[in-house]
Amino acid sequence: MAEDVLDERTRQTLFAVVESYINKLEPVGSRFVTKRYSFGFSSATIRNIMADLEEYGFLSQPHISAGRVPTDKGYRFYVDSIFDKGVGSPLISDSDTDKDLSVGQDEAIFEFLCQFTRNFARKLRGMKNDTNKMFFEVTNTLSSMSNYISIAIPPKTEHTTLNRIDFIKHKEDKAVAILLTNEGIVKNKMLKVDSRLTQEDLNRIAEYLNSEYSGYTIDEIKRVLFKRIKQEKMMWDDLISKAIKIYEQAMSFAGEDIFISGIYDVMNLPDFSDISKLKEVAGAIKDKHLMLRFLNELLNAKGVQVLIGRENSDRQLKNLSIVASTYKEGDRPIGVIALIGPTRMHYSKAIYMVDTIAKCISKTFEQ
Amino acid sequence: MAEDVLDERTRQTLFAVVESYINKLEPVGSRFVTKRYSFGFSSATIRNIMADLEEYGFLSQPHISAGRVPTDKGYRFYVDSIFDKGVGSPLISDSDTDKDLSVGQDEAIFEFLCQFTRNFARKLRGMKNDTNKMFFEVTNTLSSMSNYISIAIPPKTEHTTLNRIDFIKHKEDKAVAILLTNEGIVKNKMLKVDSRLTQEDLNRIAEYLNSEYSGYTIDEIKRVLFKRIKQEKMMWDDLISKAIKIYEQAMSFAGEDIFISGIYDVMNLPDFSDISKLKEVAGAIKDKHLMLRFLNELLNAKGVQVLIGRENSDRQLKNLSIVASTYKEGDRPIGVIALIGPTRMHYSKAIYMVDTIAKCISKTFEQ
DNA sequence: ATTAGCACTTCAATCATGAGAGTGCTAAAG
DNA sequence: CTTTAGCACTCTCATGATTGAAGTGCTAAT
Numbered sequence: 001m002a003e004d005v006l007d008e009r010t011r012q013t014l015f016a017v018v019e020s021y022i023n024k025l026e027p028v029g030s031r032f033v034t035k036r037y038s039f040g041f042s043s044a045t046i047r048n049i050m051a052d053l054e055e056y057g058f059l060s061q062p063h064i065s066a067g068r069v070p071t072d073k074g075y076r077f078y079v080d081s082i083f084d085k086g087v088g089s090p091l092i093s094d095s096d097t098d099k100d101l102s103v104g105q106d107e108a109i110f111e112f113l114c115q116f117t118r119n120f121a122r123k124l125r126g127m128k129n130d131t132n133k134m135f136f137e138v139t140n141t142l143s144s145m146s147n148y149i150s151i152a153i154p155p156k157t158e159h160t161t162l163n164r165i166d167f168i169k170h171k172e173d174k175a176v177a178i179l180l181t182n183e184g185i186v187k188n189k190m191l192k193v194d195s196r197l198t199q200e201d202l203n204r205i206a207e208y209l210n211s212e213y214s215g216y217t218i219d220e221i222k223r224v225l226f227k228r229i230k231q232e233k234m235m236w237d238d239l240i241s242k243a244i245k246i247y248e249q250a251m252s253f254a255g256e257d258i259f260i261s262g263i264y265d266v267m268n269l270p271d272f273s274d275i276s277k278l279k280e281v282a283g284a285i286k287d288k289h290l291m292l293r294f295l296n297e298l299l300n301a302k303g304v305q306v307l308i309g310r311e312n313s314d315r316q317l318k319n320l321s322i323v324a325s326t327y328k329e330g331d332r333p334i335g336v337i338a339l340i341g342p343t344r345m346h347y348s349k350a351i352y353m354v355d356t357i358a359k360c361i362s363k364t365f366e367q
Numbered sequence: 368m369a370e371d372v373l374d375e376r377t378r379q380t381l382f383a384v385v386e387s388y389i390n391k392l393e394p395v396g397s398r399f400v401t402k403r404y405s406f407g408f409s410s411a412t413i414r415n416i417m418a419d420l421e422e423y424g425f426l427s428q429p430h431i432s433a434g435r436v437p438t439d440k441g442y443r444f445y446v447d448s449i450f451d452k453g454v455g456s457p458l459i460s461d462s463d464t465d466k467d468l469s470v471g472q473d474e475a476i477f478e479f480l481c482q483f484t485r486n487f488a489r490k491l492r493g494m495k496n497d498t499n500k501m502f503f504e505v506t507n508t509l510s511s512m513s514n515y516i517s518i519a520i521p522p523k524t525e526h527t528t529l530n531r532i533d534f535i536k537h538k539e540d541k542a543v544a545i546l547l548t549n550e551g552i553v554k555n556k557m558l559k560v561d562s563r564l565t566q567e568d569l570n571r572i573a574e575y576l577n578s579e580y581s582g583y584t585i586d587e588i589k590r591v592l593f594k595r596i597k598q599e600k601m602m603w604d605d606l607i608s609k610a611i612k613i614y615e616q617a618m619s620f621a622g623e624d625i626f627i628s629g630i631y632d633v634m635n636l637p638d639f640s641d642i643s644k645l646k647e648v649a650g651a652i653k654d655k656h657l658m659l660r661f662l663n664e665l666l667n668a669k670g671v672q673v674l675i676g677r678e679n680s681d682r683q684l685k686n687l688s689i690v691a692s693t694y695k696e697g698d699r700p701i702g703v704i705a706l707i708g709p710t711r712m713h714y715s716k717a718i719y720m721v722d723t724i725a726k727c728i729s730k731t732f733e734q
Numbered sequence: 735a736t737t738a739g740c741a742c743t744t745c746a747a748t749c750a751t752g753a754g755a756g757t758g759c760t761a762a763a764g
Numbered sequence: 765c766t767t768t769a770g771c772a773c774t775c776t777c778a779t780g781a782t783t784g785a786a787g788t789g790c791t792a793a794t
Contacts, residue, residue: 027756029755029756029757030756030757031755031756041767041768042767042768042769043756043768044758044767044768044769044770045766045767045768047756047757047758048758048767050757051757051758061756061757063774063775063776064756064757064758064773064774064775065754065755065756065757065773065774065775065776066755066756066757066775066776067755067756067757129541129557130557163537164535164537166533166535168531168533168545168547170530170531170547176545176547178535178543178545180535180537180543190497263630263649264646264649264650264653267642267645267646267649272642273642274642275634275639275640275641275642275645278634278642278645279631279634279635282630282631282634283631286631394787396786396787396788397787397788398786398787408736408737409736409737409738410737410787411736411737411738411739411789412735412736412737414787414788414789415736415789417788418788418789428787428788430743430744430745431742431743431744431787431788431789432742432743432744432745432786432787432788433744433745433786433787433788434786434787434788
């Protein structure tokens with residue numbers, strides 16, 4: 001049942017109520033709708049429609065004499081409508097822009113956004129070699145523009161290939177591994193090694209790994225190395241054995257990275273004027289590990305995804321919405337960026353921003 | 368004038384009022400003081416004393432019929448008293464522990480803290496080679512134990528000496544510089560180099576730098592290199608010239624690091640139940656650059672320092688207090704850790720924690 | 735010098751009141 | 765049969781008055 005059954009004017013009303021609520025942040029009444037939107041019906045008619053919508057579960061009332069507030073289901077309808085109308089324009093609706101903006105101004109805004117996007121893409125390209133810097137920039141931009149919390153997961157290592165690995169002897173039993181990946185990212189790690197290994201030994205090991213395995217993904221290499229261990233258990237030559245040990249250490253980066261930004265920005269939202277609600281958000285993102293697992297699940301889907309309130313599998317997010325998108329290298333999604341905000345979110349803005357910036361990132365990884 | 372003039376019982380009263388306020392978070396009245404502390408005076412006498420203290424500027428009243436609240440000057444007196452009594456014990460006062468704790472319990476707590484400290488020191492030692500991890504751990508521990516915001520500045524590069532530098536050719540005009548310091552810290556950076564340089568060239572440059580300059584501080588090397596440029600302007604050999612260019616790039620790390628943690632924890636404090644106050648804190652630490660400069664000024668002083676409210680040079684911190692300490696390598700202070708909280712802070716706890724953890728860090732850098 | 739006692743001030747909580755907003759329902763109009 | 769005007773009803777929110785509690789300052793007595 002439900003939204004397929006709704007007739008045109010009911011759909012219009014629902015959309016209007018959600019849109020109004022997102023902008024006003026106050027329950028919207030029938031009179032407000034009739035005044036603001038000229039549907040050609042009186043407030044009494046709208047009242048009846050709204051009563052129906054409440055019955056269907058799209059709207060609810062904080063108390064009997066207040067206006068209506070969207071439920072998660074109501075937001076879902078609204079977001080789906082936005083997608084039906086087509087993502088890609090920041091000017092769909094739901095922004096605070098008044099209807100009396102001249103078309104000329106719309107175009108000016110559009111032009112501005114295009115330019116911003118170009119600049120931002122260029123900026124990212126300049127940071128291509130420094131993932132940290134790049135995603136720091138991404139999350140900062142996203143959160144300060146949207147006032148929501150932004151999260152980014154840098155490219156998954158399972159898709160990165162080894163470009164080159166080197167080892168440098170430090171002192172006694174310490175050595176540093178330096179890893180170059182196809183994305184131009186550098187990682188390093190301090191290793192504990194047999195103290196009898198000289199720099200020459202390390203060089204030979206590195207040479208071996210580079211010649212045999214460069215070009216493969218990091219996981220592939222791990223698999224192949226493991227296979228070797230089993231196959232040649234009794235007869236590994238010393239070099240391979242050492243290489244395996246060292247490689248294992250070098251690849252076990254402690255926990256994946258995740259970038260989060262915007263706790264400050266989110267304090268400006270009226271939705272979080274109550275500190276207990278702010279704590280809710282803070283609690284949700286505090287557990288980075290959980291957040292990481294959560295966003296990783298979104299890696300499979302394509303395009304922008306919106307999860308509203310209780311749609312989130314995580315209980316802690318039941319009062320929050322997430323707008324997420326993958327970014328890709330070629331056709332393969334390699335990471336996720338997302339915005340987290342109240343269920344009462346400026347969805348069209350958020351969707352537009354996440355979509356745009358994800359595309360900027362993808363462009364950086366392309367070629 | 369002022370505190371030197373105060374007689375014993377006035378001092379006692381002031382101390383009692385501050386201590387009580389820190390625990391109650393409510394203005395404290397004369398009756399409360401007489402009940403809680405058995406000075407042997409009636410509330411009327413205390414009232415008179417408190418009126419004097421207000422006149423001297425140590426206390427103030429929110430409104431005429433409320434109890435007294437310490438001013439910054441009052442806190443200053445209190446903190447100085449704590450230092451006079453001697454830092455080092457976590458049990459001085461000002462904690463919520465009731466007076467009727469048996470001595471046995473005190474000892475149990477003391478024993479627990481000693482053990483915690485030993486464990487923590489061991490933990491840090493295990494992270495010696497990973498500054499990031501180490502200071503991440505430090506700030507997290509500090510903030511979650513204190514519920515205040517913790518900040519740490521990792522060892523200043525001006526005191527680190529070059530242990531070894533290496534360059535690895537990446538592709539075209541890119542190369543990676545890997546830097547090992549005396550503290551066992553590794554930094555890397557992507558460089559733009561003349562695309563005609565081969566890996567062999569880079570090796571020669573690295574070899575040159577290592578043989579000539581390892582053991583010097585990073586700043587010293589910079590100075591010496593600059594001198595060379597001037598002296599031998601017309602006759603540098605190609606190697607030195609290239610080395611200088613590359614070294615310059617490699618050393619210009621974008622912005623110093625700073626570790627901040629505890630925005631979540633601080634939300635649990637009643638002092639920040641009002642979101643506008645929380646914003647104040649957030650604003651103060653948002654500008655990491657400013658915070659960095661601020662804490663760097665504290666590098667000169669030794670031991671634990673406390674800055675209360677308006678004592679802070681920064682206007683944004685006028686309602687906050689900072690408890691900071693340097694940590695050292697040998698005798699030389701190389702970095703700072705600090706706690707930021709409301710002026711109504713559990714100073715003795717904060718001081719004890721900062722002191723203890725700073726010592727743990729110092730121990731890690733000694734050898 | 736200290737203290738008991740009292741008048742005074744202020745805040746915070748409670749309650750009643752009325753205006754305002756919005757609804758649901760009914761009966762009339764199209 | 766659909767739409768609308770009208771009205772009674774409900775609930776919230778801001779306002780103002782009242783009251784009790786907490787705490788002070790001052791004075792007079794010890």
